[in-house]
Amino acid sequence: MLGRRETGLGEDAASGASTGGREAAPAHPNRLPTDWWRRNPRYVLYMLREFTAVPIAIWMVWFLVEIGRARGGSAGYRPHQSLAFVIFSVVCLVFAVWHSFTFLRLSGLIVRIPLGERTVPASAIVAGSFGLLIVATVVVGGLLILGGR
Amino acid sequence: MRHPGPNRLEGLFWALFAQSAVLTALVIPAHILVQGVLGPLGIVPAFDQHYSTFAAGLGNWLVKLYLFIVFGATFWVFAHRVRYTLLEIGVPGGKQGLGVVTYGLAGLATLVAAYLLLTVP
Known part of the structure; x- marks a missing residue:
């Protein structure tokens, strides 16, 4: 997310055009073409990362539907088991892993842990984040499996 | 007119997004x-x-609480990312308008999650 909001050129530029009644230089319009993200493979990956939130949210809505079915009691309960759901979940899983990988990889830039007069190296923070992902996957996955026994 | 000083609400939104994104990741x-x-x-x-x-x-309250937090975090990440991405690809509506739509959707979905989790046997 490093577009016009990071540069402050979007709304601010437009609102800064007037200076006390004096005609100011025209503000920089900062209008990117809508297809800017298709011009470089890195931009496409960036956009893919940003939209990982969409399939993940849709999958969670699907989970909500399942919880809603459980409200009707055992007679009306049908878990998601179709092949279409599995394929959809595989696609969502790819996006979820992509979100995890890209976000946790940034943790070394975002998190600052003081260590005396220095800070913990970014590489150690990234390694710790991915370690935490493995632990969380084992614990959460294990509980979901154990809960089904 | 924009008031001088940092936009604390925007800061709160970003902080919530960061925490939610870590949890969902x-x-x-x-x-x-x-x-x-x-x-x-x-x-x-x-x-x-x-x-x-x-x-x-x-039926376990800890599970309900956990799932509520996970649902809320997921929908918040969705709202925040979609809001800014739509802004970046030039979708009309402005920052505030897109915020109302995306955060509104996320808030509604989180409320539905809370209702379902509270009313499930």
Whole structure:
């Protein structure tokens, strides 16, 4: 997310055009073409990362539907088991892993842990984040499996 | 007119997004893998594949609280990312307008999650 909001050129530029009644230089319009993200493979990956939130949210809505079915009691309960759901979940899983990988990889830039007069190296923070992902996957996955026994 | 000084509300939104994104990055892959792939294929048992185990799990208040936080975090990440991405690709509506739509959707979905979790047996 490093577009016009990071540069402050979007709304601010437009609102800064007037200076006390004096005609100011025209503000920089900062209008990117809508297809800017298709011009470089890195931009496409960036956009893919940003939209990982969409399939993940849709999958969670699907989970909500399942919880809603459980409200009707055992007679009306049908878990998601179709092949279409599995394929959809595989696609969502790819996006979820992509979100995890890209976000946790940034943790070394975002998190600052003081260590005396220095800070913990970014590489150690990234390694710790991915370690935490493995632990969380084992614990959460294990509980979901154990809960089904 | 914009007031001088930092926009604290915007800062809060970003802080919530960061925390939510970390949480979802850590736990969502496990949910999708077990409940969406391995469980339905019968490779492993999963708590939502039978009513008895699903109801027993959802009947636990710790599970309800955990799921509510996960649902809320997921929908918040969705709202925040979609809001800014739409802004960046030039979708009309402005920052505020897109914020109302995306945060509104996320808020509504979180409320539905709370209602379902509170009313499930």
